[in-house]
Amino acid sequence: MPSRVLSSAKAKRAVIGVAAAASLVGTLASPAQAATTLMPGGKIYAGAVGDTTTIQNATGTTVGVHSYGRLEGSVPQGRMISLDSSATWRTVANAQPGSAIYNNLVRWATTIKARGGTILLAYSHEPELSSKTNMGTAADFKAAYARVTTIFRQQGATNVKHTLQLTDWAFRTSPSDRVYAGNWYPGDAYVDIVGADAYNWYTCGEGRGNWVELSTIIAPLLTFGKAHNKLVALPEFGVTKDSRRAQWLTNAKNYIVSNEAWFAGVYYFNHPPTNLKNADCVWNLSTWAEYSAYGSLLKDVNFAY
Template sequence: MSGKHAAGGLRPPGGPRARLLLALVAVAALLTGVSVWLTGGDEDGTGDDRTAPTGNGLPPDAASGAPPSGPCAPTKILVPQCGAWWGAYVPYPEDGSSLTEAVRAHEKRIGRKLDLLYTYHDMSNTEIDGTLLTPDEIELGRDRMLMLAWETTVWKEKHHAGYTETPLGWKNVAAGEFDEKVIDPQARRLKAYGKRVFFSLDQEVDARIKEGQGTPEEYVAAYRHVQSRFKALGVTNVVWVWTVSGYLGNKALMKSLYPGDAYVDWLGMDQYNYFTCHDTTDWKDFDRSQRPTYDWLRAEISPDKPIMLAEFSTVPDPDNPLRKRDWFTQIPRTVKTMPGIRALVQWNRTVPGDGCDLTVNEGPGLTGYREAGKNGYFKQPVPGR
């Protein structure tokens, strides 16, 4: 969720602490005894050897449950073996109620539980937006996987409401200026949580150059530095997702931002069918909106790393309401022809501008999304701890 929202469709991406100690103490007390979920497997996550959770028991709202077993069980880096994860980004409610309530209401609408919940945070160290693993996330993570996007910015509004932010600068992150007060405390929270989480540092990174974050070389250094801090602190339950907008006018830029195979577990892309939104006029069905970037990632970044549609959705066609339904219903058939896609995360929030409703909260879009989500390809065994 960069400054524009972060909706990287096929168009040039635009430019769009006091409670920390108490929070750490509370979480540490809450999560005492939490064990690390270990799904064995070799370094690339392709093996099938698994180990059950260990420890002296789990606190009441910790993630729980034995790791899945069998031929469809996910690998060490959370790759589902018989299909793809079905996920979503669900925004905080405007009325101030909890994210837990919003997610459960969303699941009731779509007729199924999400495999994967995508949330966003800045580096403010504030109680909710700047805290990795809020109480809501811990609760929701009991029977869902979490995808945490961490932005090297400080948001100017709660929950990034207006998509405005203050960049901290990649060179400053790489130099260790935020280690002691920001990075290390949040890394310890992740370690205490124990369950594996997907993690993305500055998603849609190619859109952030114009926002003043720095150069590609500085991003790579910052990314590697954050990963090195996590490793130094013993954080082993993070699955690293490198996420770009996927706008192919940025091909050279995206390639220069890649941290390297040794630092990345999954590739992420954020492609949309904007149609009337952002001054576009071309309706792109699901295949046309996703395949070009998918093919480019396979050819130019990695031929075998799993790919996540880290954000995707479509606006409606005001002249043909059923078009949005059909856009979603074609997903199960089409995604199987792009077998590297192992997770799909629908962006369920409007973005600034006319004709920019990307939600599936009602109408034909909801009908199509519900139907797609019932497909067996998206019914994979979700890990507990």
């Protein structure tokens, strides 16, 4: 891993983290508590979902990994891990010592604790989607999220940053909408980082023919994070194949760096669509210009893996 020189980000993030406790809506109880949300070294973790090897070979730099795993299975490697389960949220929320769910959560917690280093963990990503209505209500999700966080903390997994992973639309829609982020927010006591999966669909999948910059897509996420004095993350972000993709990535990097004090992690979705409705989207990077643009982010002094 190439050496890194600490930028002013660490000091900047520390100042904002403390000041925000006194000035923002929905703050934590004290500046000391606010400071605990900062990432080690003032860095932003950067990487990808899916094919990290090609990005690494094309850019000549280390690529952080965001992986996905099931509670019932093994704990995958990754700087960020999304944890899902076949159990309903209410079942997880009610998990008691000795039950299979409780034992699996303890196994995950102790495994990640033993690895050391900061790990971003997202329980039941994108819970607001209609495809997850069989998992329960928003209240059930919040109770389950709190239970997972509590069990991890009871096991002493202090290296885990509990990350809420919603879609970008959850932050952009009206508060009256069922999927609005505020309806799914488990509370400041249980969330360390607020994340959004952000995509520029353009004309594919859910797109409506509008080319949208990342800054526009995630501005509401940043507003929400600041209101709760929480760092933000992009567990997934992507842009469908287009001649403007390299410039879009460059603009994305510039926006993230300009707001670096509030970012914890960013992971490009270098993976084929996982939903048949979006089968025509091409997220994987493919040209030298695109790899160069994303490689510039990975090699930036403010980013780590």
